[in-house]
Amino acid sequence: MTRFHPPRFPAFHRAFATALLLATGIVHAVGATVIHDDALRAQPRSDAAIVMPLHRLSSVDIADARRDWYLVDAAGNRRGWVPAASLRLDEPPASPSAPAAPTAFAASGARPRLQPHASRHALLLDLTDHDPVPPGSHATDLTARQLARALGVPDANIQQPDPVSLTPDRIRRALADLDAHAGPGDRVFVHILARTEPPRAARAPSAAALATPDGRVQVAELGRYLDTLARKAGQVLIVVDAAPPAPQTMAPDRRTDVPSRSHGLLQHWQEALPNSPPNLALLASDSPDFGAASAALLACLSGDAPVTSTSGLARIDDLRRCAEAQLGPARPGARRLERVGNADLVPLPTLTPAAAPGFTPAALLRILHAQRAADRPLDVRRQDDRLLIRSPRAGFLYVLHAPSDGRGFELLLPDASDSRLHLAPGVQISPSLAGTPDGPLLVLVTDAPRRFVRAGFQAAGAILATPIDARSLRDLPAEVLEGDNDPRCLLAETRNLGPEQALRCSAAYASALIEPRQP
Numbered sequence: 001m002t003r004f005h006p007p008r009f010p011a012f013h014r015a016f017a018t019a020l021l022l023a024t025g026i027v028h029a030v031g032a033t034v035i036h037d038d039a040l041r042a043q044p045r046s047d048a049a050i051v052m053p054l055h056r057l058s059s060v061d062i063a064d065a066r067r068d069w070y071l072v073d074a075a076g077n078r079r080g081w082v083p084a085a086s087l088r089l090d091e092p093p094a095s096p097s098a099p100a101a102p103t104a105f106a107a108s109g110a111r112p113r114l115q116p117h118a119s120r121h122a123l124l125l126d127l128t129d130h131d132p133v134p135p136g137s138h139a140t141d142l143t144a145r146q147l148a149r150a151l152g153v154p155d156a157n158i159q160q161p162d163p164v165s166l167t168p169d170r171i172r173r174a175l176a177d178l179d180a181h182a183g184p185g186d187r188v189f190v191h192i193l194a195r196t197e198p199p200r201a202a203r204a205p206s207a208a209a210l211a212t213p214d215g216r217v218q219v220a221e222l223g224r225y226l227d228t229l230a231r232k233a234g235q236v237l238i239v240v241d242a243a244p245p246a247p248q249t250m251a252p253d254r255r256t257d258v259p260s261r262s263h264g265l266l267q268h269w270q271e272a273l274p275n276s277p278p279n280l281a282l283l284a285s286d287s288p289d290f291g292a293a294s295a296a297l298l299a300c301l302s303g304d305a306p307v308t309s310t311s312g313l314a315r316i317d318d319l320r321r322c323a324e325a326q327l328g329p330a331r332p333g334a335r336r337l338e339r340v341g342n343a344d345l346v347p348l349p350t351l352t353p354a355a356a357p358g359f360t361p362a363a364l365l366r367i368l369h370a371q372r373a374a375d376r377p378l379d380v381r382r383q384d385d386r387l388l389i390r391s392p393r394a395g396f397l398y399v400l401h402a403p404s405d406g407r408g409f410e411l412l413l414p415d416a417s418d419s420r421l422h423l424a425p426g427v428q429i430s431p432s433l434a435g436t437p438d439g440p441l442l443v444l445v446t447d448a449p450r451r452f453v454r455a456g457f458q459a460a461g462a463i464l465a466t467p468i469d470a471r472s473l474r475d476l477p478a479e480v481l482e483g484d485n486d487p488r489c490l491l492a493e494t495r496n497l498g499p500e501q502a503l504r505c506s507a508a509y510a511s512a513l514i515e516p517r518q519p
Contacts, residue, residue: 185508223272
């Protein structure tokens with residue numbers, strides 16, 4: 001059986017600081033002292049632009065932690081990133097003999113800061129210009145844009161057509177433009193604010209539509225566009241915040257139905273997306289409280305509301321439950337938010353919600369597997385102490401293992417002596433495994449290389465390993481799901497990158513999950 005050997009870690013104050021920041025959710029700023037001259041940088045990278053110099057013995061307040069960097073507030077109301085090695089934490093360290101439980105490292109309230117990435121795109125459709133939003137509602141253009149930013153979409157990749165111009169034809173062109181901007185494997189967010197219109201004939205339930213300033217656009221037609229987009233993109237998340245028709249816009253004999261009946265929004269989207277690919281998820285609300293669902297979802301994504309998860313990552317259903325808790329109770333037998341598509345989709349890789357009882361490293365590997373690119377097959381079989389692996393697409397090979405003792409993660413391939421293992425397309429390889437893995441194996445083939453040392457993995461004999469701690473719970477998902485953080489990947493649109501750089505900036509991957517053998 002493969003044994004887990006805890007690697008040695010850097011100075012204790014760094015590990016404690018990260019645990020402290022994540023465990024407390026940055027409720028109060030943690031003070032620190034600069035121990036040698038350095039610089040405040042705009043991004044957590046040594047080559048990032050310098051915001052201001054930092055002098056030895058100056059004081060700063062830590063606002064967030066990301067891998068080996070801290071986001072700090074310095075003199076002059078300047079905020080930026082500093083290497084952890086340049087700081088001494090002012091908080092007294094906790095006793096090393098009493099480490100916190102894994103769930104404490106991921107307490108709710110932590111505020112994730114996902115860097116904008118060229119591979120993420122958003123389309124925000126506000127169809128309410130002809131129907132002014134009621135006073136006191138939560139629906140604003142800013143809420144939709146904040147959702148896109150929380151999901152790591154750079155402002156340059158956010159399309160927000162003028163609501164006045166959103167005729168059915170203009171909506172079709174906006175969807176076509178979104179498809180043109182998004183590259184294969186990119187992540188896409190679509191937000192729709194509208195009023196639903198029930199079918200005009202009782203015999204045509206699929207004819208439900210969203211009202212526009214100049215007519216109607218059928219839900220079924222939108223579903224066809226979104227389904228096509230999902231078969232190209234790496235991930236598609238749709239939020240439909242659609243209130244029921246206003247009573248004054250309905251025929252007098254139908255107004256009495258409004259307070260008591262749902263207009264079947266979930267059913268209409270299920271019919272519109274009958275065979276949606278696994279990389280698509282849709283959250284729909286038809287609450288009379290216009291825009292409340294978007295505001296609640298934003299609170300969950302930004303860390304202002306608690307999200308719990310047994311996998312250590314916020315899945316769509318975890319976010320839906322969090323948002324529903326903010327919305328309050330629904331009528332009997334109903335939900336305030338409905339989901340269509342993959343319940344295990346993870347739209348925010350760096351969010352680490354409060355791990356619910358029952359969290360295991362194996363659960364995290366299974367959720368990472370659920371984020372694989374739907375159009376990338378991977379043939380993996382286990383034969384004694386070897387894996388037979390064949391990928392139709394070239395890429396970098398990694399094999400992660402979650403030992404049955406639940407203490408951490410192991411990287412079995414590539415081994416500690418080699419940082420990369422590249423697969424040629426269509427060529428079968430049969431690497432041997434160190435020992436006999438007794439937990440699930442996650443086999444990854446990625447377009448761009450991953451650097452698991454950034455997630456705390458260190459040499460442990462012939463393999464790399466890391467225990468469950470603040471660093472691995474936060475950075476292992478980020479390393480697998482986000483890919484490269486080169487400045488060109490963060491600042492440019494995917495379509496403006498050359499083929500080689502686009503491949504390097506790709507976050508998509510193929511994967512196979514090999515469950516442990518039954519005794």
